[in-house]
Amino acid sequence: MNFESLFVLVLTVSALAVAPPLSAGQAPVSQSEPDIPVSHRDRLYAAEQFSNTVSVVDPVDHRLLGMIRLGDPSPGNFSPLYRGQVLVHGMGFSPDHRTLAIISIGSNSVTFIDTQTNTVKHTTYVGRSPHEAFYTPDGSEVWVTVRGESHVAVLDAKTFEEKTRISVPAGPGMQIFSPDGKYGYVCSSFNPETEVISLAEHKIVGAVKQDSPFCPNIAATPDGRQVWFTLKDIGRVQVFDARPPFARIKSFETGPLTNHVNFARNAKGSFAYVTVGGLNQVKVFRTDDFSQVATIPVSSLPHGIWPSGDGSRVYVGLENADAIAAIDTLSNKVIATVSVGQAPQAIAYVPNAVTEGGGTQNLEPLGIAGQASHLTLLAPNTGQSDGKAAASTNITLFDQGLVQVLQAAVTGLQPRQPYVLALANKADGGGPLEPLAVFMTNPAGAAIVNTIGPIRQVVAPGTSAADDKRRYLVVAPQISGKPGTPVQVQAP
Structure with missing residues (x-):
């Protein structure tokens, strides 16, 4: 092999060695x-x-x-x-x-x-x-x-x-x-x-x-x-x-x-x-x-x-x-x-x-x-999701002007069971519940839940307890067609 052929061979091998792959x-x-x-x-x-x-x-x-x-x-x-x-x-x-x-x-x-x-x-x-x-x-x-x-x-x-x-x-x-x-x-x-x-x-x-x-x-x-x-x-x-x-x-x-x-x-x-x-x-x-x-x-x-x-x-x-x-x-x-x-x-x-x-x-x-409000629901009386990410639900209220579209990514519930997304008068979910949507969980105990309406309320600071009309989102099992005790409540 002459020098010129060897030089071409070396160049070819070197190019193959350093060329980045597609x-x-x-x-x-x-x-x-x-x-x-x-x-x-x-x-x-x-x-x-x-x-x-x-x-x-x-x-x-x-x-x-x-x-x-x-x-x-x-x-x-x-x-x-x-x-x-x-x-x-x-x-x-x-x-x-x-x-x-x-x-x-x-x-x-x-x-x-x-x-x-x-x-x-x-x-x-x-x-x-x-x-x-x-x-x-x-x-x-x-x-x-x-x-x-x-x-x-x-x-x-x-x-x-x-x-x-x-x-x-x-x-x-x-x-x-x-x-x-x-x-x-x-x-x-x-x-x-x-x-x-x-x-x-x-x-x-x-x-x-x-x-x-x-x-x-x-x-x-x-x-x-x-x-x-x-x-x-x-x-x-x-x-x-x-x-x-x-x-x-x-x-x-x-x-x-x-x-x-x-x-x-x-x-x-x-x-x-x-x-x-x-x-x-x-x-x-x-x-x-x-x-x-x-x-x-x-x-x-x-x-x-x-x-x-x-x-x-x-x-x-x-x-x-x-x-x-x-x-x-x-x-x-x-x-x-x-x-x-x-x-x-x-x-x-x-x-x-x-x-x-x-x-x-x-x-x-x-x-x-670009306007929305974000909330989280957790298991009652814990203030956290018990260390399990699957036990929490995140909710977004998408502002449409006159109304809001509510979407909840619900997780941590029993599989294939009926539940209610509702409004409660108390932070702990106590008292009567006003249903917003009824849904069935999937085999993983999760669901995407949607509803629409004038859901979001603005409560003015400094109002008295008697005048405070604040309500709280909860998830409760549906029992005989009615909401049961909430299993997830709105986080502070």
Whole structure:
């Protein structure tokens, strides 16, 4: 071998030794795609259920730029002439990062938003209570799980019109695609079965048994090997092989009100991040041996989760805190929190969403969408949750102007039992109770409870005991159709 050939060989080997691998830090992008470092061109979005808005955040300095208003708060949206969206909830984005697809459950719609100008490009109305919308990897179609019916609506990504439907068992909860574009995975919120669908033929080619009927979220690893989905009613995560015959790999407990799962890759490996709403935690698991490597405390009711374009951060929507938390994936610690609109559900991190200018056109300030009150219910006579996070309930009153939407993330109760969320005249829950909502706990002894009305009262300081009209929120078992003795009372 001559010197020139040896020199070329040495250079080639050295380049192979030092060249960083393409790691695709952002799911569901394929692992073969390059990372995209965090920049001011990126945007973080949150779909907000009670303010009917989409918040827009610059992830570099974790700054809220404003919000896109898709609808009005209650009771304005009760009018028969109302034309806006209701219960803004789901979110996906196009492979070219130019379009958001936003699902509004209450108005049965998919709203397509231009990421550069923050304007609505089109609104498509689909079947009853859609839940999530995602673009196929080639960008040609948008699949919408119509959870209130029994099909996936397939929209043409150019015309935004529905072109076909794929029949599935009733209650499809969400869909995600294999990075190679061969399969769509559709979990169910009403039936204990996840369907695997061929993208090319729009036909079911496989099925995976769920441990319970209620799956709200599903995600595929960028290496194309695994699919993870959450089971909110029993607080578990399941993993199955993303390739035929789609065999079950793992099932394990995560905690009450387990919400979403997503992935991030960094120098330490590939990890799954799971939001556990009832514990106010994000749990982190390795994707190779499924060992838990971290538990990250966050604020009230973590819900949606999405990684940055390089996997260096994971962002978490905090449903009952009206905020988004940023987590550093190397340290697994919260590094920032930004206030957003009311009850963020799905979130999405879109690299290079803005190609020119500041990208702040047509955004509005938070206004009333940033107003809420936060309460905690604990076991009586303890002043604490007896050392158990599952024994507490966090409540948020989202201000709508004339009324408030109340949402309670209830945990620590008996499984599959009826309870009442009520108002009491005494701090210890004594005296007659005024029911606000009746609910049934899930198999994990938890529930999400909603009600609406003029609930919040302002009691002026210095009023006498006789004039003090203060009331207190409690949770009590329902016995023979009536509230029993409260088991959780409002904390001081």
